[in-house]
Amino acid sequence: MDKEAFRMTALAADIDLMTQPEPEPARCLDITDLSKRFGGVYAVRGVTLRCMAGEILGLIGPNGAGKSTLINLITGTLSPDSGMVTLDGQPMTGLSAPQCARAGVGRTFQNIRLFAHLTIRQNVEVAHTTALRHRAAGRALHDVDDLLGRMGLRGLADRMATTLPYGLQRRLEIARALALAPGYLLLDEPAAGMNDVESEHLVELIRQIRNDFGCGVLVIEHDLRFIRRVCERVAVLHMGEILTIGGPDEVLSDPRVIEVYIGGGDEPAA
Numbered sequence: 001m002d003k004e005a006f007r008m009t010a011l012a013a014d015i016d017l018m019t020q021p022e023p024e025p026a027r028c029l030d031i032t033d034l035s036k037r038f039g040g041v042y043a044v045r046g047v048t049l050r051c052m053a054g055e056i057l058g059l060i061g062p063n064g065a066g067k068s069t070l071i072n073l074i075t076g077t078l079s080p081d082s083g084m085v086t087l088d089g090q091p092m093t094g095l096s097a098p099q100c101a102r103a104g105v106g107r108t109f110q111n112i113r114l115f116a117h118l119t120i121r122q123n124v125e126v127a128h129t130t131a132l133r134h135r136a137a138g139r140a141l142h143d144v145d146d147l148l149g150r151m152g153l154r155g156l157a158d159r160m161a162t163t164l165p166y167g168l169q170r171r172l173e174i175a176r177a178l179a180l181a182p183g184y185l186l187l188d189e190p191a192a193g194m195n196d197v198e199s200e201h202l203v204e205l206i207r208q209i210r211n212d213f214g215c216g217v218l219v220i221e222h223d224l225r226f227i228r229r230v231c232e233r234v235a236v237l238h239m240g241e242i243l244t245i246g247g248p249d250e251v252l253s254d255p256r257v258i259e260v261y262i263g264g265g266d267e268p269a270a
């Protein structure tokens with residue numbers, strides 16, 4: 001890590017915990033019999049999964065298992081061929097990606113998608129302004145400074161977003177997603193590219209987000225040690241279908257799970 005990146009990471013480690021609105025009542029994300037085919041191949045097939053209110057749920061599976069397709073179906077980036085998604089009983093299926101975000105399904109991206117021509121603060125302000133305009137009655141919003149402080153980014157707020165080291169860009173994406181006061185937050189490979197210290201901070205941060213914002217968190221991640229540390233339950237996707245779901249120790253020592261990882265040539269379970 002270069003000197004500047006180190007300085008920014010050190011600044012970011014000093015996470016600021018400001019007192020802000022009371023957490024919302026936690027909300028439940030239900031995925032029912034969801035399927036999506038590309039040509040003749042099912043990327044996601046008959047997936048039913050209840051992401052319980054306020055839980056930290058991991059979604060794992062070897063390369064090509066269907067994880068990104070599933071998250072894209074949940075967030076309106078892709079339309080399913082069949083099945084449905086609801087947030088607290090409210091249908092999300094058929095909504096566009098911006099509509100899903102405004103309705104309470106927040107996300108970050110596997111390949112970071114920040115507004116490159118905006119500062120760190122402006123990246124969060126864009127989402128915050130949208131949230132103010134479309135806010136559902138009673139949904140409390142955290143202000144921009146609070147969100148930046150929580151992510152350890154307040155001292156860096158006027159820098160251009162893409163000048164941040166990779167790990168902090170991932171945190172900025174989380175701040176932007178939180179600005180929309182999500183009922184459920186989907187994190188797509190949040191620890192990718194992070195060193196051990198950064199990913200340890202991220203474990204704490206995700207727990208803090210769940211506690212303070214009252215949202216459930218669905219974490220897609222290849223780093224199984226990270227999944228074991230942060231998740232309360234883990235679902236395994238294999239060839240587009242749910243192979244198993246349960247506590248992290250139980251799932252990561254399941255011979256079927258080890259087999260699909262070894263069979264796919266990926267790392268075996270941590």
Ligand SMILES: Nc1ncnc2c1ncn2[C@@H]1O[C@H](COP(=O)(O)OP(=O)(O)OP(=O)(O)O)[C@@H](O)[C@H]1O
Nearest residue numbers: 038041042043061062063064065066067068069070
């Ligand atoms: N736009 C697309 N067009 C055609 N096939 C696709 C498309 N997107 C995904 N697929 C296929 O769907 C399957 C699931 O892919 P997906 O990217 O969802 O898996 P993944 O679990 O996210 O993989 P990775 O861990 O490598 O990101 C794969 O066979 C993939 O090739």
